[in-house]
Amino acid sequence: MIAPGIAHPEHEFMAGLSAPSPATVLLITGPELVDSWKPFLAWKKRLGKPVRILSTTQISERYEAKDLQEKIRRCIRNHTDHLGTRWIILGGDSEENGGGVVPSRETLHRTQSGELTKVPTDIYYLSKKDWDSDNDGVYGEWEQDRESIDYPDGDVGLGRIPVRRSEDVKAYTEKVIAYESRYPESEFATSMAYASAKTSLPTGLRTRWDDKISKVLAGGSVRYFFPTSEKNKGFGPKEWITLFNGLAYGKLHLTGPGRHDAWLFKNDTKITQAEIFQLNNREAYPVITTTSPYTGQF
Structure with missing residues (x-):
């Protein structure tokens, strides 16, 4: 029944x-x-x-x-x-x-x-x-x-996949095909970066590479980026853009507070569409995962 x-x-x-x-x-x-x-x-x-x-x-x-x-x-x-x-x-x-x-x-x-x-x-x-x-x-x-x-x-x-129009689906599909058919065969494929808007990373993120991810990305490497208390040092919008345009990391995890229209960093600095338009990482699209209350348009 x-x-x-x-x-x-x-x-x-x-x-x-x-x-x-x-x-x-x-x-x-x-x-x-x-x-x-x-x-x-x-x-x-x-x-x-x-x-x-x-x-x-x-x-x-x-x-x-x-x-x-x-x-x-x-x-x-x-x-x-x-x-x-x-x-x-x-x-x-x-x-x-x-x-x-x-x-x-x-x-x-x-x-x-x-x-x-x-x-x-x-x-x-x-x-x-x-x-x-x-x-x-x-x-x-x-x-x-x-x-x-x-x-x-x-x-x-x-x-x-938060598309709304046929044009969105077309753009997404083209990026998927480009990513999966011309994925860079270099350290880019096995390198990962953890970036945080907070002044420290949770313990779980620091141990996750050794416990799990390194076993999948054999021979890979990981780096951590987060703000510091020192003036003019740390991780903010400028460093975020460099991280993408440097074509060094094929996996990127962002953790911290998000908003519907931006990604927040220390001292209310943020990633918005203005920063997105400065990216020039064509043919080297990283896999991005996030942990935040909201990501919205970002």
């Missing part, structure tokens, strides 16, 4: 719909961007990673749930649990109140000052549960919904 609303392969592909061919990647996007993503799908297929694309409209029609976000979650769990999918791409930006190309799930959290605020999250989509124990339509309340909050175990990867 299948629980109501839980979609299984035979349910999704009923009514004349054929079952999909095996795909290790599932890309979810808005119906208006499906055609724009096809060159990306073709490229990934050449690399041996077949991609299946579903629009939010298709998911909405094929799955039963109380809103689109829950339908997307059930679709993703269907693919990871039954169809061998191991990577999920949310191919579109999100906006407040469930808007955007692919909406995020807004959860209710209490800030350090005690105020309740909505915090968007995508981790919800990998959860085995719906984050709403009391069924009140307010998700992620720690006291009320704790029993239904479930975090992923790391077996499946999920990421968002």
